Amino acid sequence: MAFWNDFFTTTSAEAETQFDRLKNKLFGRLDAQKPYRIIYYRGFGSPTAVWLTGRVLRQHDLSTPSDRDTFWQNLLATYQRFGSRDVPGVTVRIDAFGQQYTAITDNDGYFALTINPPENLPVGRAWFPVRYSLDGVVQLEPELADVGAIENSLVVKEGHLMISPPYSHFGVISDIDDTVLVTDATNLLQTARLTFLGNAYTRLPFAGIAAFYRALQSGPVTTLFNPIYFVSSSPWNLYDLLVDFFRIQGIPKGPILLRDLDLSSKLFSSQGHHTHKLGMIRKVLDVNPQLPFVLIGDSGQQDPEIYSQVVRENPGRILAVYIRDVSTDQRDEAVRELIRTAEAHNVPMLLVEDTVAAAEHAASLGLIDPDTIPEIRADRRADEES
Missing domain, CATH: 2.60.40.10 (Immunoglobulins)
Known part of the structure; x- marks a missing residue:
C-alpha cells in the first residue's frame, strides 16, 4: 500500500509539473494581456x-x-x-x-x-x-x-x-464548511455544485451562526474584542467568495486560512486535510501565546480528531469545543469517544444539534453575555425561514 501511495504521489507531482509547462506554453501570450x-x-x-x-x-x-x-x-x-x-x-x-x-x-x-x-x-x-x-x-x-x-x-x-488586543479574553478558531457555511462536504457532487455554480448570495449559512459569532467576539462584556480565525481545507481560489459571504451574512471579520490547490494525492486525502488544518491551528496558537481558545467545527469530516489532538497538545489553553452534528449515528459514536478523551483533559467538547445549544453552553461558561441568547434564537429563526 505504501508503494502505491508513493507511486501516486510521485506521478501526481510529475503530472502537475508537466501540466504547468504545457499551460505556460499554451497560455503564455494570453496571460501577458x-x-x-x-x-x-x-x-x-x-x-x-x-x-x-x-x-x-x-x-x-x-x-x-x-x-x-x-x-x-x-x-x-x-x-x-x-x-x-x-x-x-x-x-x-x-x-x-x-x-x-x-x-x-x-x-x-x-x-x-x-x-x-x-x-x-x-x-x-x-x-x-x-x-x-x-x-x-x-x-x-x-x-x-x-x-x-x-x-x-x-x-x-x-x-x-x-x-489581538491585550484585553482579549480568548480567541475562536472555527471551521467553515458545514460549520459556518452549508457545504455538505461529505457529498462530493453536492459540494462541487454549491462551490462552482453558486456565489456569495446563493450560499447558505447555518442558522444563527452570525449572531453566535458576534456574541463570542464581544464576550461577556461588549467592550471586548475576541479574535476569530477561520480555518478550512478549501482552496485559496475561493477566498474572495468567502469574504463576500461573511460580509453579506454579518459574520464577524477575521483571518481566513485556506490551502493551496495542487494535483498531489494529499489534496484528496483525509491526511492532507488533517495536516493542513492542524498546521494552521498551531500557527494561530503560536502567534497568540497569551490567549486560550474556543474551537468550533462539525462532525462530517475530521474536526473532532483534529481538535482532540489540539486539546492534548495544549493543556490548559482550550476552553471548550463545539462540534455541529451533521453525520450519521455510527460517526457520532466515534465522536463521543473523542468527547470522553477531551473530558479527561478537563475540556468540555459538545456534539450539538444547532447553534443555540452551543450558545447556551457558552453562556454557562461565561464566554458570552447571556442576554445575547434571544438574539441568537431570533437569528436562527430568520435564517431558517429564509
Whole structure:
C-alpha cells in the first residue's frame, strides 16, 4: 500500500509539473494581456509576532456578486478564480507599522512573511493597515488605456492585518464548511455544485451562526474584542467568495486560512486535510501565546480528531469545543469517544444539534453575555425561514 501511495504521489507531482509547462506554453501570450493582481489574505498576530501572506497572479478583476446573477455568470466567475496565472519569483514590498519589508513569491505565486510589530501599539485597536506593492513592476491602467492615454502605474494593494488586543479574553478558531457555511462536504457532487455554480448570495449559512459569532467576539462584556480565525481545507481560489459571504451574512471579520490547490494525492486525502488544518491551528496558537481558545467545527469530516489532538497538545489553553452534528449515528459514536478523551483533559467538547445549544453552553461558561441568547434564537429563526 505504501508503494502505491508513493507511486501516486510521485506521478501526481510529475503530472502537475508537466501540466504547468504545457499551460505556460499554451497560455503564455494570453496571460501577458492579463493585469498583475496582488491578492492579500488578512494577516494576523499578537503584540509579539504578525504573519502576513498573499499571492501574485495575472488575473482580470472578478465581478461583484449579486443575488440576481445567473448560472452562467456564476460559472464564469468560477472560471476566473481558477483560471488565473500565478507569478513566481517577483518581489513584493510590504509597508506596515511605518516599516518596509520584502518577500519573494514561490513557484505558485505565494509569499509569506513573519514580522515583529512595534512595542507601542495603540491600546484598544485590533485592525492595522498594510500596503503591498510589486517591486519594479508597472502596467498600463485599463481605464487610461480606454481613452488612449499612455501611463504606467505601480501594482498596489491596500489591506489590513489583525492583532489581538491585550484585553482579549480568548480567541475562536472555527471551521467553515458545514460549520459556518452549508457545504455538505461529505457529498462530493453536492459540494462541487454549491462551490462552482453558486456565489456569495446563493450560499447558505447555518442558522444563527452570525449572531453566535458576534456574541463570542464581544464576550461577556461588549467592550471586548475576541479574535476569530477561520480555518478550512478549501482552496485559496475561493477566498474572495468567502469574504463576500461573511460580509453579506454579518459574520464577524477575521483571518481566513485556506490551502493551496495542487494535483498531489494529499489534496484528496483525509491526511492532507488533517495536516493542513492542524498546521494552521498551531500557527494561530503560536502567534497568540497569551490567549486560550474556543474551537468550533462539525462532525462530517475530521474536526473532532483534529481538535482532540489540539486539546492534548495544549493543556490548559482550550476552553471548550463545539462540534455541529451533521453525520450519521455510527460517526457520532466515534465522536463521543473523542468527547470522553477531551473530558479527561478537563475540556468540555459538545456534539450539538444547532447553534443555540452551543450558545447556551457558552453562556454557562461565561464566554458570552447571556442576554445575547434571544438574539441568537431570533437569528436562527430568520435564517431558517429564509
